[in-house]
Amino acid sequence: MSPAALPNGLNGVFRCTAERAATLQRAAEGRRFITASIDLPKHVRHATLFEGFASALRFPEWFGGNWDALADCLTDLSWLDEQGYLIILRGSHAAFAKDSEDWDTLTDILSDAASFWHEAGIPFCVLVEEGPNSLPELPAT
Numbered sequence: 858m859s860p861a862a863l864p865n866g867l868n869g870v871f872r873c874t875a876e877r878a879a880t881l882q883r884a885a886e887g888r889r890f891i892t893a894s895i896d897l898p899k900h901v902r903h904a905t906l907f908e909g910f911a912s913a914l915r916f917p918e919w920f921g922g923n924w925d926a927l928a929d930c931l932t933d934l935s936w937l938d939e940q941g942y943l944i945i946l947r948g949s950h951a952a953f954a955k956d957s958e959d960w961d962t963l964t965d966i967l968s969d970a971a972s973f974w975h976e977a978g979i980p981f982c983v984l985v986e987e988g989p990n991s992l993p994e995l996p997a998t
Contacts, residue, residue: 868975870967872988873995885943897948931970941980
């Protein structure tokens with residue numbers, strides 16, 4: 858996939874294969890997108906999850922390390938000056954199976970952020986490698 862093939866309006870949370878995520882990541886990097894790969898913890902630990910987002914997206918020091926702070930930072934990102942955002946979640950989303958409320962909270966926050974950026978005209982896409990069937994599949998480009 859060439860950088861030109863990356864859809865401008867691709868906003869949302871999608872499941873896809875690792876290969877497709879890697880291809881889209883290369884295309885996004887060619888378009889001056891921030892690309893962030895975040896490894897999901899094997900066992901859900903909020904601190905580890907929040908730390909992964911904070912590190913990958915260079916959250917400011919005031920990031921509070923909780924769900925509300927994650928939502929706030931994902932709809933700000935003013936410290937990054939890019940054309941769009943591509944976040945790839947890798948690892949074991951299955952860890953969330955024991956606590957589906959946390960998975961639902963995470964995907965709700967990510968979906969809300971995607972909607973926020975869509976309204977601003979900025980691509981914000983989250984890919985969950987080998988994600989659960991409850992997520993829509995990444996559309997063909």
